[in-house]
Amino acid sequence: MNQPALRQTPEPAGRSGRESSISGLLPFKRGRGGSVDRARHDALTAGRKAVLCVDNVSVSFDGFKALDALTLILDDGELRCLIGPNGAGKTTLMDVITGKTRPDEGTVFLVGDLRDLTQLSEHAIAELGICRKFQRPTVFAGHTVFENLELSLRGDKSVFRSLFGRLRPNQREVIERALETIQLHDLAHSSAGALSHGQKQWLEIGMLLVQNPRVLLVDEPVAGMTGQETERTAELLKSLSGERTVVVVEHDMEFVRSIANKVTVLHEGSVLAEGSMNDVQNDPKVIEVYLGEAPC
């Protein structure tokens, strides 16, 4: 693929990741300025309990503008749904926040922290507490549910530590709490491969939870789920918000209606409307975009 305008970060792990995470801690950086203008930071977050700001971000693929000067501010502890027709830029936005795609313009930053996330590696961003759950569940099928959570715990991941380290009581507690949240306590010692599709998705959410993220990005969590599983997922996501910020990208309008307190509609790479589900649905611009496929 030929995408000259798009600068992709290299492979997530390995030496390159470590280098850039170190350079992320340095006060100065090569190339574009690595930190955010303080005045801009204050102006965007004034008067609200914001946690993450996406400021004026543009991304283009071969001239096609996937994101066009998009600005999005996420409040602390909210559950935000991102909707929009295909090609609206939902996934690209997630990619930019997690560092998978580097934007041509614009900045992303955590409130109270002037580092520009677009300059950090995926690994470093994950360490700052921004975690993403992909669409396809990827758990270690050969391990038990408990072991899956144990492997995802924060902490020293060196060979030496793994050989001689033991699970500390507080770590065990973190795992148990996650097990209760995702309601897989009874299945803690069964193999993850034997779980249903929905349970695997919950387990993966649990694997993110034990890393204690501040912002949780969830990509189409209910795709392929049964009605009952969808309901439980809605409850799970609702219970997570409050403590942390949860962003859900979803096509299923019924599901979005059941969970969202705030919906952002993307269209052609920028924010078309923002507000409660009802406000958004009655917005004439939104109706026009969804022409022919009325938003439920």
Place this chain on the structure above:
Amino acid sequence: MNARAASVTLPKLAPASAPRSLPLAALVLLLLSLPLVNAVAPTNSAVHVPDYLVTLGGKFLCYATVAVALDLIWGFCGILSLGHGVFFALGGYALGMYLMLSIGEQGVYRSHLPDFMVFLDWKELPWFWRGFGNFFFAAAAAMVVPGVLAFLFGFLAFRSRIRGVYFSIITQALTYALMLLFFRNETGFGGNNGLTDFKHIYGYPLHEASTRLGLYAASAALLVGTYFLCRAIVRSKAGRVLRAVRDDEARARFCGYDPTRYKLFVWTLSAVLCGLAGALYVPQVGIINPSEMQPSNSIEMAIWVAVGGRGTLSGAALGAFLVNGAKSWFTGAVPDLWLFVLGALFIAVTLFLPQGVMGLWPKLERSLRRLRRRP
């Protein structure tokens, strides 16, 4: 459901089968120590094990050690090495060099140099033979040399993310290349004939039954030690990380683990254990030559593990005993058939017993339970 979930206490992480395997372990220890009865029992008593069986048993114990070390990387980390013979042989050569130098001037040519050097008209010991007159130096070299080779090789291969069948093929090339190198007289390890005609080890004459018994005991100790070391690794969190790397390397990396380091660790450790096994093997068989590095030898090692049961350490050891026992019998009775039998065995195991002989165990249990339930 919620109330019930809250009241459930988590069981310990140790597998439930631990107490059940205890009698089995006792039985194995008993069998291992049987030849040691020879030390006290008179030669003509009923419990006396024939001397040739002691040596054969000692050889098998070394093979079983290799199988356990190979299973550590193949069964638990998904790295199939088809070149472990090279580490085994290097360990053997290291101790063989000591045994060669300890012959002293009792060789055919009555020279302080090993016979093959006199034959090649060399006047003094090459530099890389220096120090091997010391037993402990040689024993250390038997671990360090395979370890360093494995570390360098593994570092380059794992860092370049060479995996699966490509890695296996390169290990074959490694053992083949070293075999060709060692075949040359100029290399300085006795060429084609290798090192042989050993007389003593640490002052004890090698042909004596008591020395043989000592070597057997050392081999048994090495096997037991290797088994428990590998078991401890496999049961630690590192073992769970290794299995995670085996099952989904990308996901393990995403969880923050560096697969290269974990692989390099077990790979190097496995090579060191093989080197030790080789070092104990050589004084028992009395010779080490480059044919130990034949690619087919390394493939046979993988077959031991496959037959016994990949992914179970005790299964790997069992496989080494079974295949080598069969080999001893076949090469004695119908030598021409052995390779066919080995091939057929490998195919049969792959098709019908993907978990090896150890995979039969749960099946047997299940059918026994079914029988018992029926009146």
